[in-house]
Amino acid sequence: xxxxxxxxxxRGFSDLEYRGNFRTMKIKSVRGTHDLLPEATQLWQEIExxxxxxxxxYGYAExxxxxxxxxxxxxxxxxxxxxxxxxxxxTFADSKGKTFSLRPEGTASVVRAFIEHGLHHDGGIxxxxxIGPMFRHERPQKxxxxxxxxxxxxxxxxxxxxxxxEVIEMLHRFFEHLEVEGLELLVNSVGCTNCRPAYIQLLRxxxxxxxxxxxxxxxxxxxxxxxxVLDCKTPDCQPLIEKLPTIEEHLCEECRRHFSRxxxxxxxxxxxxxxxxxxxxxxxxxxxxxxxxxSDRLGPTQNAxxxxxxxxxxxxxxxxxxTRGFGFALGIERLVTVMGERPNKSxxxxxxxxxxxxxxxSFEECIQLASHLRGEGIHAYLDFQGRSLKAxxxxxxxxxxxxxxxxxxxxxxxxxxPLKRMEDGHxxxxxxxxxxxxxKS
Ligand code: HAM
Numbered sequence: 063x064x065x066x067x068x069x070x071x072x073r074g075f076s077d078l079e080y081r082g083n084f085r086t087m088k089i090k091s092v093r094g095t096h097d098l099l100p101e102a103t104q105l106w107q108e109i110e111x112x113x114x115x116x117x118x119x120y121g122y123a124e125x126x127x128x129x130x131x132x133x134x135x136x137x138x139x140x141x142x143x144x145x146x147x148x149x150x151x152x153t154f155a156d157s158k159g160k161t162f163s164l165r166p167e168g169t170a171s172v173v174r175a176f177i178e179h180g181l182h183h184d185g186g187i188x189x190x191x192x193i194g195p196m197f198r199h200e201r202p203q204k205x206x207x208x209x210x211x212x213x214x215x216x217x218x219x220x221x222x223x224x225x226x227x228e229v230i231e232m233l234h235r236f237f238e239h240l241e242v243e244g245l246e247l248l249v250n251s252v253g254c255t256n257c258r259p260a261y262i263q264l265l266r267x268x269x270x271x272x273x274x275x276x277x278x279x280x281x282x283x284x285x286x287x288x289x290x291v292l293d294c295k296t297p298d299c300q301p302l303i304e305k306l307p308t309i310e311e312h313l314c315e316e317c318r319r320h321f322s323r324x325x326x327x328x329x330x331x332x333x334x335x336x337x338x339x340x341x342x343x344x345x346x347x348x349x350x351x352x353x354x355x356x357s358d359r360l361g362p363t364q365n366a367x368x369x370x371x372x373x374x375x376x377x378x379x380x381x382x383x384x385t386r387g388f389g390f391a392l393g394i395e396r397l398v399t400v401m402g403e404r405p406n407k408s409x410x411x412x413x414x415x416x417x418x419x420x421x422x423x424s425f426e427e428c429i430q431l432a433s434h435l436r437g438e439g440i441h442a443y444l445d446f447q448g449r450s451l452k453a454x455x456x457x458x459x460x461x462x463x464x465x466x467x468x469x470x471x472x473x474x475x476x477x478x479x480p481l482k483r484m485e486d487g488h489x490x491x492x493x494x495x496x497x498x499x500x501x502k503s
Pocket of ligand 1: 166167168169198200205206207208209210211212214215216344345366367368369370371372373388389390391392393394395396
C-alpha cells in the first residue's frame with residue numbers, strides 16, 4: 063500500500079486560515095492504532111520488565127533497530143508472495159524516489175543489523191531481543207491492529223534443537239512469572255530446501271486437480287504459496303485440507319531427525335506441546351521447526367500470542383555468511399487480552415508525601431522542599447491549582463498520599479515540620495533533614 067503525503071492540504075492555507083478552518087475539527091487516532099493510557103501502561107511495563115529479567119537470565123541482550131527500513135529488506139526476507147509484503151506494508155517514497163516501509167516485523171531488521179555490524183565475526187552464538195511497535199495494514203478486528211507491539215527474540219549462530227527447546231522453556235518461564243495460564247504450544251516442521259519443494263509440488267498438483275472446490279484465495283495460493291492453503295480458515299475448505307498430505311510424511315531424513323530431537327528436548331524440559339501438521343506460518347523464511355502459542359481466550363482466528371521458528375537461510379539471503387537462526391515474537395496486545403483484568407501489582411502512583419501550604423511564601427518553601435525530597439528519592443506532591451488548605455488536604459486523601467506536611471510561617475522560621483502519617487494520624491515534628499528519613503522508614 064502506498065501512502066502519499068498530501069502537502070496540498072497544508073500549503074493551500076495560510077497558517078491563520080489553517081487554524082481557523084480546523085479549529086473545531088477533532089482529530090482521532092488512526093483506525094487500528096491505540097493510545098495506551100497510564101492505567102494500561104503499568105501492565106505493559108510489568109510485561110516488558112518480565113521479558114528483560116527472564117531473557118537476561120538466559121543471556122539475551124537488547125537490540126534496537128529503526129522502525130522503517132528499505133522495502134526490499136522485507137520483500138527479500140519475509141517473501142515477495144506473502145500477504146505481509148503483497149498487501150500489508152506501509153510503504154512510502156522519499157523525495158529521491160527511494161522506497162521505505164514501516165517494519166511489519168522484527169526478524170528482518172535484526173538480521174540486517176547483525177550483518178551490517180559484523181556481529182558474526184566472533185563466531186559465537188548471539189542472543190538478542192527487541193521490544194517495539196510493528197505496522198501491518200490489515201483489516202482491524204479483535205487481536206489484529208495496524209500498529210501493534212512485539213517482544214521478539216532471535217538467536218543466531220546455532221542449529222542445535224536443544225537451543226530451540228531452551229528458547230521455548232524461556233518463554234514458559236516468562237509466562238509463569240506473569241502468571242499467564244492456558245496457552246497451548248503447537249509445533250511443526252516445515253522441512254528444508256531439500257524436502258519442501260517436492261512437497262509443495264505435490265500440494266500444487268492436488269490443489270489443481272480439484273481447483274473448483276477450493277475458495278478463491280486457496281486457488282490463488284495454489285499458484286503463489288501452496289503451503290499457506292493449510293492455514294485457510296474458510297469452513298468449506300476444511301474437509302479438503304484434512305485430505306491433503308501432511309509435510310510430516312515428506313520430511314527428509316535430516317529434518318525428521320531434527321524435529322524428533324527438538325521434541326525430545328521439550329520432553330526433557332517438561333514442556334507440554336502438540337504437533338500440528340497444519341502449522342505453516344505466514345512468513346517465507348522458515349525452515350524446519352515452527353511453533354505458535356495459542357489461547358482460546360483470543361477467539362478462533364487471531365489466537366496466536368507467540369509465533370516463531372527457525373530461519374537458517376535468512377542471513378545468507380540478506381548478504382551475510384551462512385548463519386543459523388531461530389526466534390519468536392509475541393504480540394503484547396494479545397498477551398494483555400489473555401491476561402485479562404487483574405489487580406494492579408505495579409508500583410502505585412500515590413505520593414509518599416503531600417506538601418500543603420498556606421500562602422505564597424510557604425508555597426515557595428514547598429517548591430524547594432519538594433525538589434530536595436525528590437532528590438532523596440521521595441515522591442513529593444503539591445497543589446498547583448490554587449486550592450485552599452482544606453481542599454489541598456482533601457486532594458491528599460483522594461490521591462492516597464502516605465504522609466502530609468503543612469508548611470506555614472511558623473514552620474519556616476522554626477525549621478521544624480509537622481509530619482502526619484495518614485494511615486493512623488500519627489504526628490511527629492521533624493527538621494527538614496529528618497523528613498525523608500521518617501517517610502522512608
Ligand atoms: P508473526 O506470527 O507474524 O511472526 O507475529 C508474531 C506475533 O505478533 C503474533 O503471534 C501476534 O501475537 C502478533 N501480531 C502479529 N500481527 C499482529 C497484528 N496485526 N495485530 C496484533 N498482533 C499481531 C513474526 O512477526 C516473526 N518475526 C516472529 C519470529 C521471530 N520468527 C522468528 N523470529
